[in-house]
Amino acid sequence: MLQTSLRYLAVVAFTANFSAASALADATTPIDWTPIPVEEVTLFYPGQSSFQWLRSPEHRGARMVGRGTSCKHCHRDSEQRMGSDIVSGGRLEPNPIDGKKGSLRLAVQAAHDEENLYLRFRWKTQAERPGVMHNYMRYDGQAWAFYGGPRSAKRVRQGEEPPLYEDRLAIMIDDGDVQRFAEQGCWLSCHTGMRDMPGEPASEAVRSHPYLGEGGLGRNDVRKYLPDSRTDTSTSWDKVKSPEALAKLKEKGVFLDLMQWRAARSNPVDMADDGFVLGYRLFDEGKKPFSWNVDRDSMTPEFMFDPKKVGRKSLTVSDIETGPEPAALIREDNATPYDPDAGWKEGDVLPGRLLSRVDARGSAADNSRVTGKWENGSWIVTWIRPLDTGHDDDIALKRGNTYTFGFAVHDDNVTTRFHFVSFPVVVGIGRGGDITAVRLD
Numbered sequence: 001m002l003q004t005s006l007r008y009l010a011v012v013a014f015t016a017n018f019s020a021a022s023a024l025a026d027a028t029t030p031i032d033w034t035p036i037p038v039e040e041v042t043l044f045y046p047g048q049s050s051f052q053w054l055r056s057p058e059h060r061g062a063r064m065v066g067r068g069t070s071c072k073h074c075h076r077d078s079e080q081r082m083g084s085d086i087v088s089g090g091r092l093e094p095n096p097i098d099g100k101k102g103s104l105r106l107a108v109q110a111a112h113d114e115e116n117l118y119l120r121f122r123w124k125t126q127a128e129r130p131g132v133m134h135n136y137m138r139y140d141g142q143a144w145a146f147y148g149g150p151r152s153a154k155r156v157r158q159g160e161e162p163p164l165y166e167d168r169l170a171i172m173i174d175d176g177d178v179q180r181f182a183e184q185g186c187w188l189s190c191h192t193g194m195r196d197m198p199g200e201p202a203s204e205a206v207r208s209h210p211y212l213g214e215g216g217l218g219r220n221d222v223r224k225y226l227p228d229s230r231t232d233t234s235t236s237w238d239k240v241k242s243p244e245a246l247a248k249l250k251e252k253g254v255f256l257d258l259m260q261w262r263a264a265r266s267n268p269v270d271m272a273d274d275g276f277v278l279g280y281r282l283f284d285e286g287k288k289p290f291s292w293n294v295d296r297d298s299m300t301p302e303f304m305f306d307p308k309k310v311g312r313k314s315l316t317v318s319d320i321e322t323g324p325e326p327a328a329l330i331r332e333d334n335a336t337p338y339d340p341d342a343g344w345k346e347g348d349v350l351p352g353r354l355l356s357r358v359d360a361r362g363s364a365a366d367n368s369r370v371t372g373k374w375e376n377g378s379w380i381v382t383w384i385r386p387l388d389t390g391h392d393d394d395i396a397l398k399r400g401n402t403y404t405f406g407f408a409v410h411d412d413n414v415t416t417r418f419h420f421v422s423f424p425v426v427v428g429i430g431r432g433g434d435i436t437a438v439r440l441d
């Protein structure tokens, strides 16, 4: 990871002007974190506690939730207990994962200067290795096929394939424009009908939906959305407002900023992704740091490792199942176009994703100064985010204001609902909150 950025620095120093190089040098130089207070946020396992469940007779707080009462009003300091209740199975988790923990403590430090918000996170992983494995293709002697997956996948539960899925840290931000986010946080974005939630529609139903499907976003599943984006009070997945109405809301600032640090798909190029939530969870305008490395027609990889640069063309099954840290395929760094005649053997493995820091651009590339290191069983992620990215699909943070953040961590080979989430957290930029970003200068 560090090596990647150093190599990248060297390239920039020779090819671009000097100020670009020094800006990047600054990006990788951490600030002095010693005097910055450490706050602990407890994240817990929410199971299927959706927007709809919280308002149903099954939830004892339903009436008050409907009126906008905050979750913490009734659940202060009960995250750990709730997490361990839910994770072990029952009405909110019909498909528990054996041995999974119910909560996670996230240590957060925050600071700011005139330009940036500086965040530093630390959390202990359940696995004794960093979760940097993701979306692999394995050669079986004849053809390439996807290999491994999240612990929730049937073929992984049945032991046919190993659990391989990246660790992630997600940050949601609201500046007050999303009604009730301050009180109810991430739960506003989680609904019946989403992936791995009750009432999941058939993919054909999503594909034929005018906004979500082929004529619109081109999706085949339902992901996060805000109640404001729907026309009915139960905020059904398919009752989407018109594109004009959504555009108006967006213009008024009714959306959540959502950024994710990904141990496999962004960290090797020292980045996090950048997206937002309104009618769906979308990436910001431009190009994000990762893309597929799979030609879907021929089901073959598009790039392999460049043996001239790294001494090998591929990984092996044991590298990714037990190895300390399987390498990522980075276009500008270690990749070369896939050669079908390179003498592939059964058990050869290539990443199904291609990363590039150089190709990332636009608003989707705003989080270009995010670095994670796994040591002594914990991730330490340092995140530098411009207060104002200058892009209208981001929330501009102003000094002296407070914002509501939601944090989530996907730990130990899981995706979708199998994560840990926080109740809403007030973050003040140079001003008191649950977490205060300390002024640096």
Ligand code: HEC
Binding pocket: 046, 049, 054, 059, 060, 061, 062, 064, 065, 069, 070, 071, 072, 073, 074, 075, 081, 082, 083, 085, 086, 092, 183, 184, 187
């Ligand atoms: C008016 C009080 C009240 C409010 C507000 C409230 N709840 Fe609850 N909630 C309860 C009670 C009471 C229970 C049942 C007892 C328990 O398990 O803690 C419960 C249960 C739950 C459970 C199941 C816990 C378990 O152990 O199975 C979840 C999850 C939950 N609430 C989430 C939320 C979220 C998220 C919010 C905010 C959107 C919220 N609640 C707001 C009162 C409330």
